Amino acid sequence: MRILLYRSAQTLTCKPVNQKFKRSTELNNVGLLEDYSLIIEDDQITDITSIKDFDFSNFDLVIDCRKNVVMPGLIDSHTHLIFSGSRSDEFEMRVAGKSYEEIAEKGGGIVRTVEATRKETKEQLTQLSLDRLKESLSYGITTIEIKSGYGLDFETELKMLECVKDLQALQPIEIIPTFLGAHTIPREFQNNRSAYVDLITNKLIPEISNRNLAKFCDVFLEKTAFNIEETRTILEQAKKYNLDLKLHCDQFNSLGGVDLGIELGVKSLDHLEMITNEDIQKLSKTDIVATILPGVSYFLKIPFTPARKMIDEGCVVSIATDFNPGSCTSQNLPLMMNIATLYNGMKLNEVINSVTINAAYSLGLDHKVGSLEIGKQADILILNTSDYKNLVYYFGRNFTKTVIKKGKIIYERNH
Ligand SMILES: [Zn+2]
Structure with a gap:
């Protein structure tokens, strides 16, 4: 042809x-x-x-x-596209003045999506996700990264990653799967965090690696999620099992994610709304991609990642949607590009390279797309x-x- x-x-x-x-x-x-x-x-x-x-x-x-x-073709390098349920009521609470962290502390947030996602069969999740992938395709997205992380137990985390595998065969967008079992501590492990870290490191990571169900392993390093020691334990184990690494960090609090990411050789550090000037300097001396998520800052009304300063200092940046039911409900990547110009201080050409070649590099796909x-x-x-x-x-x-x-x-x- x-x-x-x-x-x-x-x-x-x-x-x-x-x-x-x-x-x-x-x-x-x-x-x-x-x-x-x-x-x-x-x-x-x-x-x-x-x-x-x-x-x-x-x-x-x-x-x-x-x-x-x-x-x-556009590349959405950070999404949580597979999930069940809606959190529109939490949105209503936020509009009335409650913060994302307050809602999470009251049992809302990620754990609620986990409950809904656990109840679905793999086929139901696949159908929900197929409709969303059609939406992504309509914006010109030809490659997308999708994370697990709404299962938080052995069966559902695997179900989500198997769902990605099925979706790959059912529609044309190339999907890069990421294991994010360390999205938050599930309710049943609230008083026994180390047992959940143990489940991730000793059961899930080996199983996922052996079955080749994910390319990346990611952790949410945050006060409401995983601490720096837990993050290190999980990422070091993932590395041993030949998974490439990503890290959600510095979204609400700067907890040492940049240092850890550099030390472990992560492919990307994502969020970075609260990155310090010192960490920008350190990051600028590496080839690690800073994945900026303008839709999250917009939707949660939190500070915007200082992309202008990061680019001027020499950091490698990309932009993604972070599409998920709690902190960014839009799959419209060109809209994120517009927000990035106005609120992250990026130039028009910079945002275009950030959703094409730099996004490809952040997923290890720069040799072909x-x-x-x-x-x-x-x-x-x-x-x-x-x-x-x-x-x-x-x-x-x-x-x-x-x-x-x-x-x-x-x-x-x-x-
Ligand atoms: Zn995310």
């Missing part, structure tokens, strides 16, 4: 120059090409060219892109506009026209 994306008004390659990701001033360069064409053969990009004359009979499909932007380059997988988003800046400028609007995954059209939207 040969496809020609014919003379797009703008092509954003998002191709990094010397490294596998972009940082500092390079982050402000999206690799803009005007009036270029892109050729796909089977699942790969085989040419990006300024040639204007083509023999259309050489192609199985020609898409006229003269009024469109062609860019890499995240940028438009000859030889890379053809994961492409075609926008229904000729000016890529509109994707960030119009907030809440959907500019998706066509989504291509591995060289196949997987979504088309009529405008």
